[in-house]
Amino acid sequence: MTPDPALLRDLRAALGADAVLVSAEACAPFECDALTAHRRRPDVVVLPSTADQVQSVLRACRHHGTPVVARGAGTGLSGGSLPVAGGVLLVLARLNQILEVDPRRRLARVQPGVTNLEISGAAAPHGLYYAPDPSSQVACTIGGNVAENSGGVHCLKHGLTIHNLLEIRVVTIDGELLVLGSETGEAPGLPLLALLTGSEGMLGVVVEATVRLKPLPERVELLMAAFGDVRRCADAVGRVIASGIVPAGLEMMDAPAMRAAEAFARCGYPVDAEALLLCELDGLPHDVERDLQAVEVLLRDCGATALRIAVDAAERQRMWSGRKSAFPAVGRLAPDYFCMDGTIPRRHLADVLQRIGELSQAAGLPVANVFHAGDGNLHPLILFDAGEPGAVERAEQLGAEILELCVAVGGTVTGEHGVGVEKLGPMCTQFGSGELEAFHAVKRAFDPDGLLNPGKAVPTLARCADYGAMRVHGGKLPFSHLPRF
Amino acid sequence: MDRDATDDLLAQVRDAATRGVALRIVGGDTKRFYGRAIDGVPLVTRGHTGIVRHDPAELVLTARGGTPLAEVEARLAAHGQRLPFEPPHFGTDATLGGTVAAGLAGPARAWAGPLRDYVLGVRVLTGNGRVLRFGGEVMKNVAGYDVARLMAGSLGVLGVLLDVSLKVLPRAAAERTMALELDEAQALEHVASLARSALPLSASNWIDGRLYLRFEGSMATLDAVAARIGGELLPDCGSFWASLREQTHPFFAGEQPLWRCTVPGLAAPLPLENGPLVEWNGMQRWYRCAAGATACDAAAAAGGHATLFRQVCTTEEVFTPLAAPLLRLHRELKRVFDPAGILNPGRMYAGV
Numbered sequence: 001m002t003p004d005p006a007l008l009r010d011l012r013a014a015l016g017a018d019a020v021l022v023s024a025e026a027c028a029p030f031e032c033d034a035l036t037a038h039r040r041r042p043d044v045v046v047l048p049s050t051a052d053q054v055q056s057v058l059r060a061c062r063h064h065g066t067p068v069v070a071r072g073a074g075t076g077l078s079g080g081s082l083p084v085a086g087g088v089l090l091v092l093a094r095l096n097q098i099l100e101v102d103p104r105r106r107l108a109r110v111q112p113g114v115t116n117l118e119i120s121g122a123a124a125p126h127g128l129y130y131a132p133d134p135s136s137q138v139a140c141t142i143g144g145n146v147a148e149n150s151g152g153v154h155c156l157k158h159g160l161t162i163h164n165l166l167e168i169r170v171v172t173i174d175g176e177l178l179v180l181g182s183e184t185g186e187a188p189g190l191p192l193l194a195l196l197t198g199s200e201g202m203l204g205v206v207v208e209a210t211v212r213l214k215p216l217p218e219r220v221e222l223l224m225a226a227f228g229d230v231r232r233c234a235d236a237v238g239r240v241i242a243s244g245i246v247p248a249g250l251e252m253m254d255a256p257a258m259r260a261a262e263a264f265a266r267c268g269y270p271v272d273a274e275a276l277l278l279c280e281l282d283g284l285p286h287d288v289e290r291d292l293q294a295v296e297v298l299l300r301d302c303g304a305t306a307l308r309i310a311v312d313a314a315e316r317q318r319m320w321s322g323r324k325s326a327f328p329a330v331g332r333l334a335p336d337y338f339c340m341d342g343t344i345p346r347r348h349l350a351d352v353l354q355r356i357g358e359l360s361q362a363a364g365l366p367v368a369n370v371f372h373a374g375d376g377n378l379h380p381l382i383l384f385d386a387g388e389p390g391a392v393e394r395a396e397q398l399g400a401e402i403l404e405l406c407v408a409v410g411g412t413v414t415g416e417h418g419v420g421v422e423k424l425g426p427m428c429t430q431f432g433s434g435e436l437e438a439f440h441a442v443k444r445a446f447d448p449d450g451l452l453n454p455g456k457a458v459p460t461l462a463r464c465a466d467y468g469a470m471r472v473h474g475g476k477l478p479f480s481h482l483p484r485f
Numbered sequence: 486m487d488r489d490a491t492d493d494l495l496a497q498v499r500d501a502a503t504r505g506v507a508l509r510i511v512g513g514d515t516k517r518f519y520g521r522a523i524d525g526v527p528l529v530t531r532g533h534t535g536i537v538r539h540d541p542a543e544l545v546l547t548a549r550g551g552t553p554l555a556e557v558e559a560r561l562a563a564h565g566q567r568l569p570f571e572p573p574h575f576g577t578d579a580t581l582g583g584t585v586a587a588g589l590a591g592p593a594r595a596w597a598g599p600l601r602d603y604v605l606g607v608r609v610l611t612g613n614g615r616v617l618r619f620g621g622e623v624m625k626n627v628a629g630y631d632v633a634r635l636m637a638g639s640l641g642v643l644g645v646l647l648d649v650s651l652k653v654l655p656r657a658a659a660e661r662t663m664a665l666e667l668d669e670a671q672a673l674e675h676v677a678s679l680a681r682s683a684l685p686l687s688a689s690n691w692i693d694g695r696l697y698l699r700f701e702g703s704m705a706t707l708d709a710v711a712a713r714i715g716g717e718l719l720p721d722c723g724s725f726w727a728s729l730r731e732q733t734h735p736f737f738a739g740e741q742p743l744w745r746c747t748v749p750g751l752a753a754p755l756p757l758e759n760g761p762l763v764e765w766n767g768m769q770r771w772y773r774c775a776a777g778a779t780a781c782d783a784a785a786a787a788g789g790h791a792t793l794f795r796q797v798c799t800t801e802e803v804f805t806p807l808a809a810p811l812l813r814l815h816r817e818l819k820r821v822f823d824p825a826g827i828l829n830p831g832r833m834y835a836g837v
Contacts, residue, residue, distance in 0.1 A: 103681060104677060104681070104751060105677075105749060105750070105751060106680065106681050126681075127681075128681065148627060149627050149631070151625050155624065155625060156624065159598075159602065160625065162602070162631070162634070163598060163602050172810070174810075176810045178808075178810060178811060178814075179808075182747075182788075182789065182790070183749045183788060183789075184747050184748065184749060184750070184765075184768045184789060185598075185599060186599070186747040186768070186769075186789075186790075187790070188790055188792070188804040188805045188806075188807060189804070189807050189811065189815055189833065189834070189837075190635060190638070190639055190643075190815055190818065190833075191588070191601050191634060191635060191637055191638055191639075192635075192811075192814070194601055194631050194634035194635060194637070195630055195631055195632070195634070195635045197631065198627045198630070198631050199630050199631075202630075203630075215681055215682060215683040216683070217683060218683045238542040239542070241542050241543075241544060242541050242542035244565050244655035244656075245655070246544075246654065246655065283683075283685075283702075284683060284684075284685065284702060284706050284709075286702070286703050286705035286706040286709060287685075287702050287703050287706050290703050290705070343623040343624065343625045343626055344623065345540075345543055345545070345622055345623060346542060346543055347540055347542060347543060372625070374624075375623075375624040375625050376623055376624060376625075377623075377624070377625045410621065410622055410623070411621065411623050412621055412623055412625075412626040412627075412628045413628050414626075414627050414628050415623070415624075415625035415626060415627065416625050416627060417627075418627050419627070419628060419629070423628070427628060427629065430628055430629075431618075431628070431629060432617075432618075434615045434616075434617050435617050435618065435619065435629065438611075438615075438617055438632065438821065438822070439629050439630055439632075441821040442630050442632070442818065442821055443630075444821075445814060445817035445818050445820075445821055446814065446817075457629075458629060458630075
């Protein structure tokens with residue numbers, strides 16, 4: 001689609017011609033995020049360098065009635081920053097300055113294009129760090145983290161993005177700058193900071209974030225436990241939490257995931273085991289010592305067949321390397337995979353894993369499980385070969401069944417990856433029409449014309465009606481040409 | 486007691502919406518003083534009560550809005566758990582719904598975070614008579630907008646909280662409080678430096694030249710901390726911190742207006758009289774002064790805001806006014822959830 005010349009004129013006037021890309025070659029790199037199954041080359045890409053310019057871009061889009069999609073580093077896993085037809089892609093990469101790191105106030109104030117890991121890097125000389133650590137932290141930006149309410153492996157103890165945010169500055173579709181939250185985290189009025197966090201760029205565009213920095217823990221210990229069956233391992237997770245210990249991280253892998261990770265990273269995992277648990281404890285030395293002993297006893301009691309405590313930071317890093325490279329490692333097992341992101345109450349872990357195994361067998365597609373067990377946040381990886389006729393549809397079908405299972409046991413279709421375009425269908429399973437209508441009304445309160453990231457995050461009621469029909473008939477209807485996720 | 490009164494409440498709200506009658510949502514009526522004074526037919530939630538689910542291994546508790554806060558805390562305590570934000574009761578009848586709607590936290594706020602951080606899910610009765618469920622009972626959930634957390638501190642202006650699911654945490658193994666003789670400026674500096682160390686400082690308070698520091702952890706940790714901190718050990722520290730949480734400390738006695746100034750912890754002492762009592766590592770400072778404009782100006786100059794927390798009945802603004810675009814959004818959101826404007830209308834701001 002050829003962009004509106006009047007819009008282009010306004011954008012160039014506000015940003016300068018070099019910050020407005022329209023050629024096919026220049027726009028091509030922005031055609032997808034990390035959910036590469038969905039691609040659409042943007043018609044216009046803008047690269048503002050200041051918050052003022054972001055305001056101008058949004059005013060221009062509002063004025064011309066043009067949809068606009070914000071994008072950080074493009075590491076999202078649900079297609080949240082997928083360009084929309086006839087729209088502007090607002091890339092925040094040039095707003096990449098760390099404005100302030102103040103160890104006395106334990107905070108950092110950054111522009112949205114600063115990467116997650118850069119914040120911790122800037123805080124480290126002061127003995128501080130930024131706690132949320134999504135797996136893409138080397139590349140993902142804080143603006144994207146706010147939009148997705150990103151998690152990571154240390155959420156159970158150290159929280160999600162929302163728990164570590166103090167203030168955000170957000171530009172509305174009207175081009176108005178809102179300050180939400182404050183340096184203390186307390187602000188008068190409704191907690192709009194929480195509403196905007198995780199809103200997937202549907203309500204406003206983050207142009208600045210002030211985050212809480214935490215003191216680096218004085219002591220960290222990592223314990224690895226092998227189990228002869230998945231159920232014992234899953235039960236051990238609940239036992240650890242029930243004992244009154246809150247681990248910094250509690251991660252589980254099943255045999256396929258663990259073996260793939262070991263083959264990939266050579267990290268010393270016990271490949272003959274059926275499940276692996278990584279339990280990290282952090283804090284003050286005496287407390288960590290006490291908890292470590294307790295966890296050790298508990299895991300043995302739960303039937304762990306082997307236990308190993310990392311002797312030093314190097315070994316700790318090696319043990320984590322397998323977990324952290326599990327997605328690419330599993331990716332080598334098949335030409336393609338889908339990564340699911342359901343969260344369930346922990347008490348259902350063992351049953352849900354067993355049921356996923358049954359669904360996997362029935363579908364004839366292998367599933368590897370690697371997940372944040374402490375949070376009950378599952379990441380089943382469905383392996384398939386897109387070159388095989390019908391395989392994509394079968395994989396999507398299996399994915400939908402897994403997410404429906406998560407909802408059925410009281411969980412959610414997305415724990416941390418967001419809905420984007422990928423989970424619009426499964427959202428219909430989780431929410432009724434009343435909730436969906438409320439979401440659309442909230443959206444209209446911020447963006448009456450529906451210009452910000454349209455079509456993402458919340459399905460239309462019509463779509464849910466279609467989805468319901470499709471679900472009833474399983475994967476047998478010839479609807480596979482329709483984008484369902 | 487265990488009673489699901491959703492249908493009763495729904496009928497009352499629908500009736501009020503039809504007739505355009507304002508409702509004043511009442512749990513234990515312990516925080517009536519908080520927010521702008523409003524009129525309205527009481528919508529009493531106390532009959533909608535009971536803990537729906539608490540599996541200690543999940544670190545989640547779900548209870549009906551009218552459940553007494555004391556019942557919730559007793560259940561958690563029986564399993565060695567707690568509400569980490571230490572909510573004030575302000576009376577024996579405080580309910581869980583009222584606690585979440587008020588959004589207040591006690592002495593542990595700076596250590597544990599605000600109440601909002603612990604809200605996982607809600608079932609809410611909106612002003613247009615719909616029962617909606619947002620969030621859930623799991624730790625991580627990014628499906629849909631976070632309307633559940635939006636309810637934290639919403640003062641009932643968006644909906645009646647029917648059920649609330651909260652993240653809960655284990656209680657500390659032990660606590661210890663030390664007292665140091667310091668003036669206000671020294672205390673603010675000292676407490677800030679402690680907060681950026683890894684020490685488990687779970688609460689702080691400064692009043693009348695004394696800084697009180699509460700630490701939590703294993704006994705061995707507390708011994709190590711005490712050796713590092715020095716100062717005088719405060720016996721019976723539980724009742725001391727409870728007197729701050731519940732505002733039964735003598736500082737809070739009497740009829741003068743009570744102002745709450747929320748400012749950056751390291752902000753210099755504010756030029757206000759009759760105070761302060763300082764909490765939350767300097768972020769929350771209480772004053773007993775009459776002149777509202779002075780408190781608001783002083784807090785704003787320090788980079789924060791002021792709230793007229795307790796007053797003898799007034800119709801004036803009690804919260805710091807919002808910037809115009811923010812106030813407009815508040816009114817829009819009010820219309821989304823309560824189009825007829827019947828739920829606690831005006832409790833937060835005019836038109837909200």
